[in-house]
Amino acid sequence: MSLRKAGIDDINSIVKIEKISHEKPYWNESLLIYLFNNSMTDSVWIFEFKKKIIGFLIEQRCLNEISILNVAVDKKYQNKGFGKKMVSQYLNILPNNTVVFLEVNINNFVAQKIYTSLNFERVGLRKRYYNNGADALLMRFTKNSF
C-alpha cells in the first residue's frame, strides 16, 4: 500500500469514497476544489493498493500541530486492515515532535480501536459535536517526545 499527496485530479475518487463510506458525507466536490486551490493548511493524502485508490485522510497542519479532519476507506476494502495501515503509515511520515488531534464519534468503535492501538490518547469529550447529537471524543497522538 502506498501513500501520496492528493491533487485536484483525485477529487472524483475522494468524493466517491466519502459518499459510500460515511452515513452523512461532508466533503464534496466544491469543498475539495476550494481546499486544493486555496488552503495553506489543509492537505489530502491518498492511499493506493494495487494502483487503486482505496482511502484518504484529510489533515490540517499548523507548524507542529495537525488536526485530522477525515479518514475514510472505500466500503469494499473495509474491515481488511487497511484503515489501521493507512493511519499508521501516515503517522510514520510525520516529523518528530508533531502533535496530532482528531475528533471521533463516541459510537465509532472501529475508528476508536484504530486510534487507540496506534497510541492516540483520549484527552477530551465534545458534547453534541455531531449534527445527530452524538458526542465526540477528542484524541491526541504525540510523535516521539519533546
Ligand SMILES: CC(C)(COP(=O)(O)OP(=O)(O)OC[C@H]1O[C@@H](n2cnc3c(N)ncnc32)[C@H](O)[C@@H]1OP(=O)(O)O)[C@@H](O)C(=O)NCCC(=O)NCCS
Ligand atoms: C473507520 C475506517 C476508516 C476503518 O477502516 P477499516 O479498513 O475498515 O479498519 P480496519 O480493517 O483496519 O480495522 C480496524 C480494527 O477494527 C476492527 N473492525 C473493522 N471493521 C469492523 C466491524 N465492522 N466490526 C467490528 N470490528 C471491526 C478490525 O478487526 C480491526 O481490529 P484489530 O486491529 O484488532 O484487528 C472505515 O471503517 C471507514 O472509512 N469508516 C467510515 C468513515 C469513518 O468512520 N472514519 C473515521 C472518522 S474519525
